[in-house]
Amino acid sequence: xxxxxxxxxxxxxxxxxxxxxxxxxxxxxxxxxxxxxxxxxxxxxxxxxxxxxxxxxxxxxxxxxxxxxxxxxxxxxxxxxxxxxxxxxxxxxxxxxxxxxxxxxxxxxxxxxxxxxxxxxxxxxxxxxxxxxxxxxxxxxxxxxxxxxxxxxxxxxxxxxxxxxxxxxxxxxxxxxxxxxxxxxxxxxxxxxxxxxxxxxxxxxxxxxxxxxxxxxxxxxxxxxxxxxxxxxxxxxxxxxxxxxxxxxxxxxxxxxxxxxxxxxxxxxxxxxxxxx
Ligand SMILES: [Zn+2]
Numbered sequence: 512x513x514x515x516x517x518x519x520x521x522x523x524x525x526x527x528x529x530x531x532x533x534x535x536x537x538x539x540x541x542x543x544x545x546x547x548x549x550x551x552x553x554x555x556x557x558x559x560x561x562x563x564x565x566x567x568x569x570x571x572x573x574x575x576x577x578x579x580x581x582x583x584x585x586x587x588x589x590x591x592x593x594x595x596x597x598x599x600x601x602x603x604x605x606x607x608x609x610x611x612x613x614x615x616x617x618x619x620x621x622x623x624x625x626x627x628x629x630x631x632x633x634x635x636x637x638x639x640x641x642x643x644x645x646x647x648x649x650x651x652x653x654x655x656x657x658x659x660x661x662x663x664x665x666x667x668x669x670x671x672x673x674x675x676x677x678x679x680x681x682x683x684x685x686x687x688x689x690x691x692x693x694x695x696x697x698x699x700x701x702x703x704x705x706x707x708x709x710x711x712x713x714x715x716x717x718x719x720x721x722x723x724x725x726x727x728x729x730x731x732x733x734x735x736x737x738x739x740x741x742x743x744x745x746x747x748x749x750x751x752x753x754x755x756x757x758x759x760x761x762x763x764x765x766x767x768x769x770x771x772x773x774x775x776x777x778x779x780x781x782x783x784x785x786x787x788x
Contacts, residue, residue: 513591515650515683516726518576520741521597525578525622526571532599532620535580539567539617547611550624550633559635563587563614574639575646575682585637592630598623646682650719657709657716664704664712672700673770675719684719687732690750690775691722694757699781700767700774749775 513521528534543563548556562585570581578597580587589597600610602619612624612633624631634642647663648655663680664671674680675689684692693700695718698711707715726732731741744751748758753766757777767774 512593512685513576513595513731514685514688514726515573515576516688516723516729516743517731517741518573518578518591518683519727520731521591522571522573522578525597525599528599532601533618535568535571535599535622537568538620538622539565540582540622541565541615541617544613544615545611546613547626547629549629550612550626550631552632552634554635559633562635574643574649575678576685577643579639585635586639588634588636588639588642589624590632591626592628592632594628595624595626595631598625646678647680648682650681650683651723655716655720657713660716660719661707661709661712664707664715667704669704670701670769671698671704671715672772672774674704676770676772681719683723686772686774687747687750688719688722688726691726691748692718694718694749694775694777694781695721697780699783700769700776702784749777751775 525535540563543560545551545556545560551559554562566582566584568580569583572579572581576590578589580589591597600621600623606613607625609625609627610623611626611629614622616622624633636642648659664674667674671693672689675684675692676686692715696711696714698715725746726743729741729743729746732743733741749764752764752775755764756762757764757780760777760779762777762779764775765778767776
């Protein structure tokens with residue numbers, strides 16, 4: 512499933528354009544083709560078709576794992592979910608089997624939402640709050656500080672991994688980057704969130720940001736979903752590396768299951784219940 516770095520990579524490519532592909536900003540939407548109308552969560556499909564016509568794209572942003580396309584009136588919001596991808600297609604490019612939702616632009620280019628497993632979601636809204644207001648802080652924002660993370664952790668008595676996966680607590684983290692962040696911070700995934708001293712909180716804060724930044728630097732990871740670009744999977748410390756040596760100490764990485772999610776850790780660097788209070 513695409514996580515924050517993968518979505519951020521897609522967003523930046525759309526916003527700025529990449530070699531030979533124009534930027535999305537400034538483009539005008541002529542119409543939309545919906546081969547899988549259930550992509551549209553709100554408004555109704557007929558209203559969506561009507562209201563998207565003629566809108567001009569002002570900005571391409573991101574909140575958590577949502578791509579936020581700011582229009583001259585309202586916002587087009589896309590959640591890629593399990594297998595989605597958003598990309599520009601040159602005029603005349605044949606429609607691919609998974610190109611379920613296609614925005615036709617005045618320039619002749621198309622913005623295509625390709626989604627093999629069809630779990631993706633599309634919204635056209637006037638206000639962001641009802642959909643995004645409940646999300647936790649953005650971990651890469653300037654406002655996200657060690658003390659803010661400390662308060663979030665202390666407010667709960669939950670194992671670290673499921674807490675960090677909770678989008679209401681921190682937005683944008685998924686299975687890969689939580690495992691990578693916890694290894695960087697030398698914290699066990701089952702350690703209780705309210706048991707961390709300030710040094711551990713700071714280590715986790717640094718670990719989360721470093722893991723995300725490294726993911727973005729490698730254009731995200733290409734793993735169990737259809738995605739063209741990234742190669743962060745070649746730089747994982749623990750995720751998916753069961754039985755391989757820890758890059759820090761050489762101990763074999765092990766896999767456990769936490770809240771039904773496969774979880775990877777180094778038993779030496781991340782001892783259980785380290786410094787529980
Ligand atoms: Zn280790």
